[in-house]
Amino acid sequence: MSTTTSVLPGFGEPPQADVIQRRVLGSRVFILNRPEVYNALNLSMIRNMTPQLQVWNESDLCKVIILKSTGNTFFCSGGDVKHVINQEPSEAAKFFEEEYQLNHLIATLHKPFVSFLNGITMGGGVGLSVHAPFRVATEETIFAMPEAKIGFFPDVGGSFFLPRMDGEVGTYLALTGARLSGLDVFFSGIATHYVPSYRLPLLEVRLSELESDDHEIINAAIEEFVAECDEKHIYSLGGEIRKSIDRCFNKDTVEEIIDALEKENTDWSKKTIETISLMSPTSLKVTLMELRRGKKMVITDCFKMEYGLAQKFLEKSDFKTGVKAVLIDKIKEKPKWDPSTLKDITLQDIENYYFSDSNSKLELLKNISYENYPFSRFNLPSEEEIRKVVTGETPDAGSMSMTQQEVVDFFMKDRKGKIGVREKVLEVLNRKTIVKKGQEDLTWIEDTD
Structure with a gap:
């Protein structure tokens, strides 16, 4: 038009x-x-x-x-x-x-x-x-x-x-x-x-x-x-x-x-x-x-x-x-x-x-819904995605024990070399993981107050 x-x-x-x-x-x-x-x-x-x-x-x-x-x-x-x-x-x-x-x-x-x-x-x-x-x-x-x-x-x-x-x-x-x-x-x-x-x-x-x-x-x-x-x-x-x-x-x-x-x-x-x-x-x-x-x-x-x-x-x-x-x-x-x-x-x-009932209800134009965005794969990986790879909850990632470089490589492959992936994954890993003494693989740190 x-x-x-x-x-x-x-x-x-x-x-x-x-x-x-x-x-x-x-x-x-x-x-x-x-x-x-x-x-x-x-x-x-x-x-x-x-x-x-x-x-x-x-x-x-x-x-x-x-x-x-x-x-x-x-x-x-x-x-x-x-x-x-x-x-x-x-x-x-x-x-x-x-x-x-x-x-x-x-x-x-x-x-x-x-x-x-x-x-x-x-x-x-x-x-x-x-x-x-x-x-x-x-x-x-x-x-x-x-x-x-x-x-x-x-x-x-x-x-x-x-x-x-x-x-x-x-x-x-x-x-x-x-x-x-x-x-x-x-x-x-x-x-x-x-x-x-x-x-x-x-x-x-x-x-x-x-x-x-x-x-x-x-x-x-x-x-x-x-x-x-x-x-x-x-x-x-x-x-x-x-x-x-x-x-x-x-x-x-x-x-x-x-x-x-x-x-x-x-x-x-x-x-x-x-x-x-x-x-x-x-x-x-x-x-x-x-x-x-x-x-x-x-x-x-x-x-x-x-x-x-x-x-x-x-x-x-x-x-x-x-x-x-x-x-x-x-x-x-x-x-x-x-x-x-x-x-x-x-x-x-x-x-x-x-949060009580309102006077008028919203009628949407399409009867389509979801719990999470269907095209999130085009984003940088989320922190939750990174956590699941580190903790072994992502089957496609392979071993439960992964080094920092292995995690980065996994997401670079998963996101087809997308620019920004390396930087995002490293920021999360540096903040949310540790390497225990005598080991090379990462351990995820749970939040504590």
Whole structure:
């Protein structure tokens, strides 16, 4: 489908669509096109994309679907919440209903879907990309889920993907709104590939020329354009910081997490406590409960849970308070949350209200679900995959006793020499294994507080 429009004499250029659609050989392309609001996602954009995505997914002529944005500063800054908070709750709920339907549709497409995360990617932009089998980060990529900062919760499938990240990284990102950039987006598993931004036009041409919609062929084409990992790069959520994250954020209450951070008594932990202290207490407690539940749920149930939560947040004041304070007035101090402290709201309060039945149930567009992402093989290996090889729980790995080099070699072969595998596996092994005296094989270290 083309968005080209004829221009009537004397009437100037026609208005551009908020999402431009293009057909180039075998590729079908969405271009997010609201640069004046940092490509914030609104209902018009969702309704532009959803029906066309359904058509392309069934088209024999379509081999790959690409999602990108105008410019290279913002991919999508999030949902257009400034507009949402001014609507009636029932009207605002419609935005979240159709947004989650689109997110789930992307998560269950059988056509290859490639997102170019070239620029700031937050909230609603994460929902458009993180569930896709192929997610390309660049040096311009900045990822965050800062919903607790505006009195909301990590939605758009956050209850599914965040608790499935390595260790407690997802919990940390959700409760702090911390940002990841560039290579860190790749090493964390948010992105499947890292491609310099100047290569994206060439990659897009390459993808459009493919005559197959086989995911393995799409993956191989993207790998042709990836960059070698910078030897000087140190993963910001690795090493000692990562050990602290796993020690502190593995608790089931926000209060326990803060206590653990206080015991760390480091510059990092003090700064983290300061960050958390600015968040909505309700958002923090709902978020933690949401992630713990989502880890055990299939993806359809996660979206349905989130739709119920969204309706409850629309009925309370913190969401509107947070958006106005942080995004509109841009105040630096803590917004006037209600309740204002963690002690003023109990877990029972949270469960009874936020996780009780909502007025409206989410009806998804496809009846497809799963417990884990079906295309995770295109990612760098997860920490859990590495653990199972070290402990002998992966039959294909062979011997239970493996050296560090043998583990690296196994994953290099398993991921077909994928760039970044060696660095990711070595970071995990250096942090999570030891070699006992007189031996060469690795022993996995279980986490202890």
